Structure formats: C-alpha cells, structure tokens
Amino acid sequence: MSRHSQLTVRCPNCLSKIPVQKNSAEAVCGKCGIGYRICWPSPSQPMIRGLLAPISPRESE
Amino acid sequence: MPTALESRIAYIDLSKKKVNVKTTPREWVKQLLGGRGVSALILYGLLKSEVDPLSPENVLVISIGLMAGIPLPSARVNIGAKSPLTGAIGSSNCGGHFAPEMRRAGFDHIVIVGRAEEPTYLWISDGTIEFRRATQLWGLDTVEAQEAIKDELGDHSAQSLVIGPAGENLVRYANVRTGVKSSAGRTGMGAVMGSKNLKAVTVRGSWDIEFAYPDKVLDLCIRFNENLRKTRFFTVMQVYGTMHIFSYTNTAGIVRVKNSQSNQLFPSDNIEAEAVRPYSVGHEGCYGCPIQCRHRYVVESPRYGLIYDEGPEYTSQGCWGSMMAINSTECMLVCNHLVNRLGLDTLETGSMIAWAIEIFEKGLIDEKATDGMTLRWGSPEIVYELIEKIAYRKGFGAILAEGPKRAIEKLGSATAYYNMNVKGMSWLQTEDRAIPSFVLGVCVSTRGADHLRSRPAIDLFGLPKEFLEKLYGAPMTSDYTSYEGKERMVWGNELEYAVIDSLGLCKFACSHFITPHSIYTDTFNSYQELSELIYYVTGLEVTGDQLKTCGERIYTLERMFNLREGFTRKDDYPPQRYFDEPLPSGLPIVRGKRMDREKYEKLLDAYYTLHGWDSNGVPKAETLRRLGLTEEGIKALVGEVFG
Amino acid sequence: MGEDETLGRMVVVDPSSCTGCQLCVAACSLKHESQVNPLYSRIRAVRFEGKGAYIPVTCQQCKDAPCQSVCPVKAIERHEETGALIVNQEKCIGCKACIIVCPFGAISWTADGRIVKCDLCDGDPLCVKLCTREALAYVPATTAHLKTQVKAAEKFSEILKRISGV
Known part of the structure; x- marks a missing residue:
C-alpha cells in the first residue's frame, strides 16, 4: 500500500508528479505551470478532473 | 452437464422453424477458443460474399466466451453477422448476465439463419429451443420487452438479448441489448435481428457449470479479487466507471468537439464523472465482476419525466457532451437513456448527428433536408429530436439511419470530408490524431x-x-x-x-x-x-x-x-x-x-x-x-x- | 456457554449496496459443490433489474430456527463456535420439511439428493470476503443494526438541514 500513501497526480502534459494537498480541489504543475481541478475518488486518492482555466483563448469558443 | 469443453451449437432456421443441435468440435476450442473467434469462423465458413446483410441469407451468431460462468469478469457474449453498416464483418460483444445463463441453458453457440414469418422470439431453456410469437413485444423498448418476456414466462431470472424500435426499423447501427444497460453496440447487429423478425433470444438454465479443477478456479478467483482491490484503478472504476477516462482525455485535449472541429471542451464540469455522482442511486455491473463499474441513476427531465437508467459510459459522455458541445449532465443522462431504450449504438448515433450539425453549419445541407429543423451546436432539444427521428426512421432521421456511406451518397460527396469514418463505421468520440x-x-x-x-x-x-x-x-x-x-x-x-x-x-x-x-x-x-x-x-x-x-x-x-x-x-x-x-x-x-x-x-x-x-x-x-x-x-x- | 457467544456473529445483508453481481453466488456454489450453479448456492442475490433492486438472501441462523424445530430426526445442529446451523448428513433423511418452513428460502436440495444450507464457512464466510460493495458483512449480531442506523441518521440530518436551511 506504500505506493498509495503519497498524494500526487501526474501532469498529463509533462508526466511529472504534482503533489496535492489533502481535500484540495486544485493543483498546479510545478514544471509546466498548468493548473488542474482535482476530484477525489477516495480520501487518499486524488485524480485530475479537468483544467482550471483554458490554456489559450481558442478553447473557450 | 455443460462444461466449456462439452458445449453445444444450435443451428436455427427461422424460415423453416427447424433446429439442429451439434457438439462444439474440440478443434474449434483449441484454435479459436469461443465467442468472437468461433463467430469469425462460422461467418467466414457459412456466408458467401456479397450477401445482403439484411436478407434472410445473413447468418447471426450468438457466441459466449470459453470462460463463461466462472466467478470472474467472464460474462461477455459476442454477436456476429455480416454488418449492415459496413458490409465488413460484424462483431460486437457485451457483458451483463446473459452468457452464464446461456451456458447453463446448454448452449455455447447459437447460429440463426432465415427470416421468421411473424415477429418471433426464441426461448432456450435447459437444452430445449422454442419459437414463440413476439407480435405483442414488437414496438416495445429494450427494457420493456425484457420485462414483458419475464412476465410472460413467469421466470424473473430469464435473460434476454433484445432489440428496440431501432432494430425493428432496420437502423443500420441498431444494437442488441441485455439488462438495463449492457449493449452489443457496434456494427448494427440489432438491424440483422430486426431483418429476421427476431425480437429477442431468451435463455434460462438450471444445469451445472463444471470445471476440470474447481478448487484451482476458486483460488484464482479469490486471488484476483484480493489483488484487484489493492489497485488505484479499482477505486476509480468503482466510483466513476469508465467516465473517469474523460477527465484525462478532455484535459489533455483528445476528445472530439463539434464533430471533429476541436479537441477540448471548456468548461466541461457538468459532463465530468464527478458531475454524475449526485444523480447516482447505487451501482450495477456484470456477472462475476468485483468492480461493478456503472451507476444506476435517476434524473428528472421536463420532456421525458422521471428517468431511471444505468451508466453512462465514457462513450456517451463524449457523444452527448463534448462532441455536441453541450456541458449539461441532464442532456447526457437523457440521451444515454434514449439510445438505450430505443436500441441505438450511442457512438454511431452521436457521430452521425454531429456530422449532420457540422454540414448544416457549413451550408452543405439546409432546412429542406432536415424537415425544417435549424441544426446548431449546444442544443439538447435538437439532439433529442434527432435521436428519435433516427430510431423511427422519420424524415431526415431515415437518412441518418443509413450510416455514413449511404447518408453521404444521399447528401452529396462534399459532405464526405466531414464524416469521420473508416470502412463505413464512425470514429469514436476521441480525437486521436496526436497519437x-x-x-x-x-x-x-x-x-x-x-x-x-x-x-x-x-x-x-x-x-x-x-x-x-x-x-x-x-x-x-x-x-x-x-x-x-x-x-x-x-x-x-x-x-x-x-x-x-x-x-x-x-x-x-x-x-x-x-x-x-x-x-x-x-x-x-x-x-x-x-x-x-x-x-x-x-x-x-x-x-x-x-x-x-x-x-x-x-x-x-x-x-x-x-x-x-x-x-x-x-x-x-x-x-x-x-x-x-x-x-x-x-x-x-x-x-x-x-x-x-x-x-x-x-x-x-x-x-x-x-x-x-x-x-x-x-x-x-x-x-x-x-x-x-x-x-x-x-x-x-x-x-x-x-x- | 452464553447465548451471545453461540449466536455471536451473523452475515448481515445490505440491499441498498448490493449490485446483484452474483460473485457471492457463483463462488459459494463453487466452494461447496465444486461447480457453478445458483441453485446450490447457499446465498442468492435476487435481481429485480428493471426496478434497480438487488436483494441478497441467505440463512439468518435463527435463534428459534424453524428448520431445526421441524426436523423429525434432529439432523440440524448448532455449531458450537460459529453458531451456524449445520445439516448432519448422516442423520438427515431427506424429508425436505426444512425447505418448506424456512421463511427465507435459504435451504436447498441438490440434484444428488442432499439438503444444503449456509455453514458460515466455519467462521470465515467466502461471500463476505468477495463482496467488494460491502453489501455483506460478518459482524457480531449485537451490532448488526448499526450500519442501517447510521444511514437512517444521515437521511434525517439531510432533512433537518433542508428544514432549518442551514
């Protein structure tokens, strides 16, 4: 179970690990600076839910 | 008593109302196992090229997997025939509780040819096969039909594969369904059943399923259960089901948006897996599976009233959410319900509708083609309307019901570029060109x-x-x-x-x-x-x-x-x-x-x-x-x- | 030996969590009868699919057990440690009266002529072990009501929240 104990998600852009604060709804990738919304399938398991904001003006059309 | 090695094949001629039962050859098992493999052999061996898929000559094969019935996720049943959508091999499988029941009823493979004179269903029970009238079931939706069959037989454990109105109306991508949600969706197997006047195949068995080494099978089942539970995947699948995939794919930008014009929808909060949780009243799943990945949900719709259904899966999320550029939980849950009940492949239906909206937007078709409807993105009402028109082949729906190849012929070659298909079947709801x-x-x-x-x-x-x-x-x-x-x-x-x-x-x-x-x-x-x-x-x-x-x-x-x-x-x-x-x-x-x-x-x-x-x-x-x-x-x- | 110990633990079913997957049914039959047949499983998960209801049914190991009382040859005996009612196959005459009187339909007759019922797997019930949705639990009978109680309390708290607008 040790591999579950760290609260992290993986950045879908650069694949680096992003630490997530317990119960937090957001996380930002330290490497590429992209912000993600977080959901929690279980209290010990964060998951990326979606983008925090559109990355360029083109997605919001 | 049925074991995976001593299974039987039923050859059923609907035109002549004749049944012939044979033993499954050992060589078939060794070379093709069961399910999809055996189905491919039967189709290749019995069909001649250029048979019209909707003619009595087409062969429908219902085939369970070699492992059917073991206490593991082993319940996939494969439906095969020449596809009325593509003209290529048709083959689609679904889970649920049908496969183990079919093995207990004494058959591993059911081969159906001909066309029944009147709507018919097959009642297969403990080695016997009966042709039963289905005129009273014709027109019922896929869940109503199953419930009516159970009532008629007085047996609430009977499992059925059924078609809905879409299959009856020969929509070329009508599916075959069992339970509230399990669907053999792709390649139009429901239309083949419809063309044979076959509303349902119902099975019920009391025979034992025996194994060569039962203790070892049980050990494996326990080990699988214990180990699967330790994975992160298990938790995610138990909570969200396949919908969790959308959170990744839409975030990355690999989903189809507005047919295939863009690859990321923002905002998308209402069609993400988390958004379905408030509508969930519990879970459901297939026979023998420790995950039980789908939601049972209730949603209230002004147009359809109170709806109970199961799902949706990742595909429906994409088809009725991002592909239509509609960020609405209700729309997604209602569309999922409509295609389920009507017996339509969610993916082909969504893809055809998205194509129609894009070619309308591009001016390649107009209101004359669409029965006066102004097609546009983001409107649940337009989508509901088109789903119904397709299932009942009404007006413009009759064109979309023909699938990519034939619909392009009818609407003009200029529309072909915008239809995302290969071999005449639509691309899934993901946008894959980066991969x-x-x-x-x-x-x-x-x-x-x-x-x-x-x-x-x-x-x-x-x-x-x-x-x-x-x-x-x-x-x-x-x-x-x-x-x-x-x-x-x-x-x-x-x-x-x-x-x-x-x-x-x-x-x-x-x-x-x-x-x-x-x-x-x-x-x-x-x-x-x-x-x-x-x-x-x-x-x-x-x-x-x-x-x-x-x-x-x-x-x-x-x-x-x-x-x-x-x-x-x-x-x-x-x-x-x-x-x-x-x-x-x-x-x-x-x-x-x-x-x-x-x-x-x-x-x-x-x-x-x-x-x-x-x-x-x-x-x-x-x-x-x-x-x-x-x-x-x-x-x-x-x-x-x-x- | 006190009553609490002989009737110590029980398999509690929670229909609201059951998904009707049949894993418990298939595994029970496989363990006890070396084959998969729901007819011989000691537990059933009855499916009312169209209504979305799934109800597990199994032996409740009753205190005043009708099966035990009705048995003319006293072939149903209480296991000293687990409290399970066990069929003594040596004594059983196969009259099937126990099948008729069991209010849960938890006793069955096999094709080779045996009365079979839940034996709690000697205190480690396989059905409970495999149930991933926690629709089955093996708990001391004195605490069997707690889960339902908490669920009910949760519902009340939601109603109260709505009334008070907090």
Missing part, C-alpha cells in the same frame, strides 16, 4: 473504425522503455506522439484482445486495456497466466505461445472475411481531416498535431509485416499455412459441424 498508435489501431480494426480491437491506452502513460520492451517483446518509445515501434504495440494488443474477447473476459478488468493494473493484480498478466486459467477451467493444455497464435488466427480470419467483401489497404486509412487539419487546442503536447501521411504509410507496412500479410494487407500463403487458414484448412474446420 499514431491509436490512429493505426482504429484504422486497421477489422470491424471498421474502432478502438476495442486494439487500443493501446497504456501508450499514454509514458511507461519506462524497459517495461514496454518486456511487455511487447521489442524496443519501443515511451512517447505517445511518436510513430516508432507503434505497429508492434497495436499488433500485440490486437492479438491479446482477440484472445480476451474469445475467452469472454472483460478487457477492463483482465487486460492492459486502460492501465497496467494487471501487473499489480498478478493475474491474467500474460498469455501464460491465461493459459493456466484455461487449463483449470477446461483441462485443455494450450500453451501461452499457442494462445498468442489463436489471437493471430482470429485476427487474420476476420481480415480474410473483409478481403472477400472487397476491402483492401485503401480502407485502412484515417479520414483526410487527420492529415490536413492540425489540432486547434489542448495541452502543448498535443496542440498543432496532425498525422503525417508518409510516416503513416510506413507504419502500415510494418504492421502488415508483423501479421504476415503483404503490402496490400493480404495474408501471405505461408501465413495461412502456419495458422491453418488455407482453403482446405478452413473447410475441414467448418465441415466438422456444417459438413
């Missing part, structure tokens, strides 16, 4: 554009090269945007999925389909482990290598079916849009990506080579000999039953 392995897999799939024949989803994980090399037996890159070595990834997965489908196991739970979780579960992680399972269940010694060869045989046999119908290399390409238009949005890793034709050609060549096919995708003579698929070889196999 060569995904594109190759979808394009060479034997049943038309489809991911379930090969999708190497683990390509997205950036797994270490050493790990991938061990898994696929040759070096390959961890970069999913690269072409390097991806032919081997697709080929490897095609063989594995052909085996999994033919055993009747669930790809999600028992293979590397969407995560490498099976590495941690220590079960079904390799052909070796599957071969162990087969031995415990049947007593049959099939080595890991032989199993892999079974996968090759099944895939090549399906390819041969398509070649006979005139499909060639030219039918193994993505839509032109994939080469012309770069992805407009998404994460930096995918943005601006499009397919490179030259690289794709090379990938295709390399892929054919792995299969032992020539540069036109035709199996070489030595390959046919190696797989026992020479003309004489196939004749001998088929002749064991249909001599």
Whole structure:
C-alpha cells in the first residue's frame, strides 16, 4: 500500500508528479505551470478532473 | 452437464422453424477458443460474399466466451453477422448476465439463419429451443420487452438479448441489448435481428457449470479479487466507471468537439464523472465482476419525466457532451437513456448527428433536408429530436439511419470530408490524431473504425522503455506522439484482445486495456497466466505461445472475411481531416498535431509485416499455412459441424 | 456457554449496496459443490433489474430456527463456535420439511439428493470476503443494526438541514 500513501497526480502534459494537498480541489504543475481541478475518488486518492482555466483563448469558443 | 469443453451449437432456421443441435468440435476450442473467434469462423465458413446483410441469407451468431460462468469478469457474449453498416464483418460483444445463463441453458453457440414469418422470439431453456410469437413485444423498448418476456414466462431470472424500435426499423447501427444497460453496440447487429423478425433470444438454465479443477478456479478467483482491490484503478472504476477516462482525455485535449472541429471542451464540469455522482442511486455491473463499474441513476427531465437508467459510459459522455458541445449532465443522462431504450449504438448515433450539425453549419445541407429543423451546436432539444427521428426512421432521421456511406451518397460527396469514418463505421468520440498508435489501431480494426480491437491506452502513460520492451517483446518509445515501434504495440494488443474477447473476459478488468493494473493484480498478466486459467477451467493444455497464435488466427480470419467483401489497404486509412487539419487546442503536447501521411504509410507496412500479410494487407500463403487458414484448412474446420 | 457467544456473529445483508453481481453466488456454489450453479448456492442475490433492486438472501441462523424445530430426526445442529446451523448428513433423511418452513428460502436440495444450507464457512464466510460493495458483512449480531442506523441518521440530518436551511 506504500505506493498509495503519497498524494500526487501526474501532469498529463509533462508526466511529472504534482503533489496535492489533502481535500484540495486544485493543483498546479510545478514544471509546466498548468493548473488542474482535482476530484477525489477516495480520501487518499486524488485524480485530475479537468483544467482550471483554458490554456489559450481558442478553447473557450 | 455443460462444461466449456462439452458445449453445444444450435443451428436455427427461422424460415423453416427447424433446429439442429451439434457438439462444439474440440478443434474449434483449441484454435479459436469461443465467442468472437468461433463467430469469425462460422461467418467466414457459412456466408458467401456479397450477401445482403439484411436478407434472410445473413447468418447471426450468438457466441459466449470459453470462460463463461466462472466467478470472474467472464460474462461477455459476442454477436456476429455480416454488418449492415459496413458490409465488413460484424462483431460486437457485451457483458451483463446473459452468457452464464446461456451456458447453463446448454448452449455455447447459437447460429440463426432465415427470416421468421411473424415477429418471433426464441426461448432456450435447459437444452430445449422454442419459437414463440413476439407480435405483442414488437414496438416495445429494450427494457420493456425484457420485462414483458419475464412476465410472460413467469421466470424473473430469464435473460434476454433484445432489440428496440431501432432494430425493428432496420437502423443500420441498431444494437442488441441485455439488462438495463449492457449493449452489443457496434456494427448494427440489432438491424440483422430486426431483418429476421427476431425480437429477442431468451435463455434460462438450471444445469451445472463444471470445471476440470474447481478448487484451482476458486483460488484464482479469490486471488484476483484480493489483488484487484489493492489497485488505484479499482477505486476509480468503482466510483466513476469508465467516465473517469474523460477527465484525462478532455484535459489533455483528445476528445472530439463539434464533430471533429476541436479537441477540448471548456468548461466541461457538468459532463465530468464527478458531475454524475449526485444523480447516482447505487451501482450495477456484470456477472462475476468485483468492480461493478456503472451507476444506476435517476434524473428528472421536463420532456421525458422521471428517468431511471444505468451508466453512462465514457462513450456517451463524449457523444452527448463534448462532441455536441453541450456541458449539461441532464442532456447526457437523457440521451444515454434514449439510445438505450430505443436500441441505438450511442457512438454511431452521436457521430452521425454531429456530422449532420457540422454540414448544416457549413451550408452543405439546409432546412429542406432536415424537415425544417435549424441544426446548431449546444442544443439538447435538437439532439433529442434527432435521436428519435433516427430510431423511427422519420424524415431526415431515415437518412441518418443509413450510416455514413449511404447518408453521404444521399447528401452529396462534399459532405464526405466531414464524416469521420473508416470502412463505413464512425470514429469514436476521441480525437486521436496526436497519437499514431491509436490512429493505426482504429484504422486497421477489422470491424471498421474502432478502438476495442486494439487500443493501446497504456501508450499514454509514458511507461519506462524497459517495461514496454518486456511487455511487447521489442524496443519501443515511451512517447505517445511518436510513430516508432507503434505497429508492434497495436499488433500485440490486437492479438491479446482477440484472445480476451474469445475467452469472454472483460478487457477492463483482465487486460492492459486502460492501465497496467494487471501487473499489480498478478493475474491474467500474460498469455501464460491465461493459459493456466484455461487449463483449470477446461483441462485443455494450450500453451501461452499457442494462445498468442489463436489471437493471430482470429485476427487474420476476420481480415480474410473483409478481403472477400472487397476491402483492401485503401480502407485502412484515417479520414483526410487527420492529415490536413492540425489540432486547434489542448495541452502543448498535443496542440498543432496532425498525422503525417508518409510516416503513416510506413507504419502500415510494418504492421502488415508483423501479421504476415503483404503490402496490400493480404495474408501471405505461408501465413495461412502456419495458422491453418488455407482453403482446405478452413473447410475441414467448418465441415466438422456444417459438413 | 452464553447465548451471545453461540449466536455471536451473523452475515448481515445490505440491499441498498448490493449490485446483484452474483460473485457471492457463483463462488459459494463453487466452494461447496465444486461447480457453478445458483441453485446450490447457499446465498442468492435476487435481481429485480428493471426496478434497480438487488436483494441478497441467505440463512439468518435463527435463534428459534424453524428448520431445526421441524426436523423429525434432529439432523440440524448448532455449531458450537460459529453458531451456524449445520445439516448432519448422516442423520438427515431427506424429508425436505426444512425447505418448506424456512421463511427465507435459504435451504436447498441438490440434484444428488442432499439438503444444503449456509455453514458460515466455519467462521470465515467466502461471500463476505468477495463482496467488494460491502453489501455483506460478518459482524457480531449485537451490532448488526448499526450500519442501517447510521444511514437512517444521515437521511434525517439531510432533512433537518433542508428544514432549518442551514
């Protein structure tokens, strides 16, 4: 179970690990600076839910 | 008493109301296992080329997997026939509770030919087969029909495969369904049932399912259960089901938006997996599965009132959410309900509607074609209306009900560029042009554009090269945007999925389909482990290598079916849009990506080579000999039953 | 030996969590009868699919057990440690009266002529072990009501929240 104990998600852009604060709804990738919304399938398991904001003006059309 | 090795085949002629029962030859099991594999053999052996798929001559094969009934995710039933959508091989499987009941009723394979004089359903119980009138069921939706059959038989454990109004109306992508949600969705098997006046096939059995080594089967089942529960994948699947995939794909920017004009929807909060949780009243799932991945939900709709249904899956999320650019939980849940009840393939229906809206928007069709409807993005009402029109073939719906090829003919060749299909079947709800392995897999799939024949989803994980090399037996890159070595990834997965489908196991739970979780579960992680399972269940010694060869045989046999119908290399390409238009949005890793034709050609060549096919995708003579698929070889196999 | 110990633990079913997957049914039959047949499983998960209801039914190991009382040859005996009612196959005459009187339909007759019922797997019930949705639990009978109680309390708290507008 040790591999579950760290609260992290993986950045879908650069694949680096992003630490997530317990119960937090957001996380930002330290490497590429992209912000993600977080959901929690279980209290010990964060998951990326979606983008925090559109990355360029083109997605919001 | 049925064991996987002493199973029986029922050959049913609906025109003559005759039944013939044979034993499944041992050689079929050894070479093709069951389910999808046996279905491919029967279709290749019994069908002549150029048979009209909606004529009585078409052959419908209902075939359960070799592992059906064991206390594992083993309940996939395969429905096969020549596809009325594509003209290629039709083959689609679903879970639920039908397969173990069919084995207990005494049959592993049911072959149906002819056309019943009046609406009919088949009642198969403890080795007997009865033709029953179904005029009272005609017109009922897929769940109403199942409930009515249970009431009529006075047996609430009877399991049925049924069609809805879409199948009755010969919509070319009507599906076959069991339970509230399980659907054999792709390739229009529901239309084939409809063309045969066959509303349902109902099974009920009280016979034992016996095993060669019952204690070992039980041990495996317990070990699988314990280990699966330790994975992160298990928790995510139990809570969200396949909907969790959307959170990844939409975030990355690999979903179809507005047909295929964009690749990321923002905002999307109402169609994400988390948004369905408040509507959930519990879960459901297939026989023998520890996951139970789907929601049971209740939603109130002003148009349809109070709705109860199950799901939705990732595909419906994409079709009724991002593809239509509608960020509404209610719309997604209502559409899922409509296609389920009417018996439509959610993916083909969504894709046809998205295409219609885009060509309307582009001015290629107008209100004269659409019965006065002004098609536009973002409107749930328009989508509801079109779903109903398709199922009942009303007005414009009758054109969309014909599927990509025929609808393009009717609406003009200028509309073809915008229709995202391969071999006449629509691309799934993902936008794959940044991922060569995904594109190759979808394009060479034997049943038309489809991911379930090969999708190497683990390509997205950036797994270490050493790990991938061990898994696929040759070096390959961890970069999913690269072409390097991806032919081997697709080929490897095609063989594995052909085996999994033919055993009747669930790809999600028992293979590397969407995560490498099976590495941690220590079960079904390799052909070796599957071969162990087969031995415990049947007593049959099939080595890991032989199993892999079974996968090759099944895939090549399906390819041969398509070649006979005139499909060639030219039918193994993505839509032109994939080469012309770069992805407009998404994460930096995918943005601006499009397919490179030259690289794709090379990938295709390399892929054919792995299969032992020539540069036109035709199996070489030595390959046919190696797989026992020479003309004489196939004749001998088929002749064991249909001599 | 006190009553609490002999009737110590029980398999509690929670229909609201059951998904009707049949894993418990298939595994029970496989363990006890070396084959899969729901007819011989000691537990059933009855499916009312169209209504979305799934109800597990199994032996409640009753205190005043009708099966035990009705048995003319006293072939149903209480297991000292687990409190399970066990069929003594040596004594059983196969009259099937126990099948008729069991209010849960938890006793069955096999094709080879045996009365079979839940034996709590000697205190480690396989059905409970395999149930991943926690629709089955093996708990001390004195605490069997707690889960339902908490669920009910949760519902009340939601109603109260709505009324008070907090």
